[in-house]
Amino acid sequence: MANSGQRLKQVSLFFLISALLLLPWADLAVYQVEPGTELGRMLNGLLHPDLSQWRTLLSATGITLAFAFIGVAAAAILGLPLALLFQWRAIRVACAFFRAIHELFWALIFMQVFGLSALTGLLAITLPYACTFAKVYAEILGGVDDHNSVPKGTDKISHWCYSKIPSAWSALVAYTRYRFECALRSSAILGFIGLPTLGFYLETSFSQGQYDEATTILLLFFALIASLKLWLYARLVPLYLLAAFWLLPDTATVHGSYLWQFFSQDIWPKAVQAGDWSAAFSWYGKQLQEIALPAVGNTLLLTQLSLAVTCLLMIAFSWLGSQQFGCRPSQVCGHGVLLVMRSTPEMILAFIFLLIFGPSMLPAILALALHNGALISYLGSRIADNVKLRLDAPRGLNRYGYEVLPRLYPQLLTFLLYRWEVIMRESAILGILGITTLGFYIDSAFEDIRFDRAALLIIVSALLNITIDSLSRRARAYAGLRELRMG
Incomplete structure (x- = not known):
């Protein structure tokens, strides 16, 4: 049976490998000419x-x-x-x-x-x-x-x-x-x-x-x-x-x-209002097959790629602002960078990146990863401040890579798994900016006054988030990570 360290490794590799396998289906093109x-x-x-x-x-x-x-x-x-x-x-x-x-x-x-x-x-x-x-x-x-x-x-x-x-x-x-x-x-x-x-x-x-x-x-x-x-x-x-x-x-x-x-x-289709249940089931089946399933696929694709990049960023930058590294001015600058990134809503970051790179998944991935990576890195740097080091502990990157990060990683992974459902919610809503996730089709349905379709897609979005939240709890339990209270 795998020990806790092996399970941490398995959970981490699962998310990174799944993201790599999904890359061929992601639209990461830069559409801006300059x-x-x-x-x-x-x-x-x-x-x-x-x-x-x-x-x-x-x-x-x-x-x-x-x-x-x-x-x-x-x-x-x-x-x-x-x-x-x-x-x-x-x-x-x-x-x-x-x-x-x-x-x-x-x-x-x-x-x-x-x-x-x-x-x-x-x-x-x-x-x-x-x-x-x-x-x-x-x-x-x-x-x-x-x-x-x-x-x-x-x-x-x-x-x-x-x-x-x-x-x-x-x-x-x-x-x-x-x-x-x-x-x-x-x-x-x-x-x-x-x-x-x-x-x-x-x-x-x-x-x-x-x-x-x-x-x-x-x-x-x-x-x-x-x-x-x-x-x-x-x-x-x-x-x-x-x-x-x-x-x-x-x-x-x-x-x-x-x-x-x-x-x-x-919010109910005409067939339901008329009591024609056969037509109603046919309508719902068509909406799920032609709209909901492709939208869910794009939402999951964006979520998993963003989660993987967030993982890489939290590993790379959880030393920023920590008292264990650098001098006071560099710590203040690092804290300031993390403050700006975690304080900026993903929607605003994605909107800025859309103007720079054009309409693809790339702006959304950058926005989600930077915001959530900065938030987790900020929490990680605060925990790193309390890590007790040996008197002969190495300095610089060696201190972070060999002394602090191994002790910090279980907490970082816990935070990441808690943010999984949040990233899913934000991936869906970023569709309002034109990315073809669930939010794109929900916003379009409201604009077309198709409230029945909008209601169905919102329910699908909620059920998807509940599923991810359940999977997150199971992943934390499997890896032996302690429960935290985050939003």
């Missing part, structure tokens, strides 16, 4: 940011923060009671399904009913985040050993309110802060469907070739993420929430009948 010219224009814009639209960007920043604050607050309020009921299979299944659907897909759904309103953005963040909070809060609270701190016969609600929640409060707050940073990225990319967040103005600037304005927006977003520790204090959150409600854009009045009509009629 990608260097476009890159040069972007670098010129980076050196000369345009601050003339600062009032507009300030308003967009406020809306971005408002969506994030209210969305996370509402999700946490909903997620905590769901965590109390998480032992029920129905709750677990429902939460797994709803959190498997990307925020942008939820936004596309709610936009058909509420239009480009504040309610669309808030629901798009709140619904999947609440289900994520339910899962992680349940894991945190389930890990609290407090059986001797409450009298026998105490009811479950009192037990949780007076013992478990106070005992786990610091962990609950820490995870909620992490999800707020994620919500800032989600809020920003809601601009790609027209909501007035920073992503809307960023996409507009890049599309028009105004890279000086785009640079300003990116720098503003990086500053927002980097400065969280300076202004995100628990005692100020109530004030931030009050300000967030004031900053929200207007929401049009929508009658409840519209929502009922959308979910009871619009």
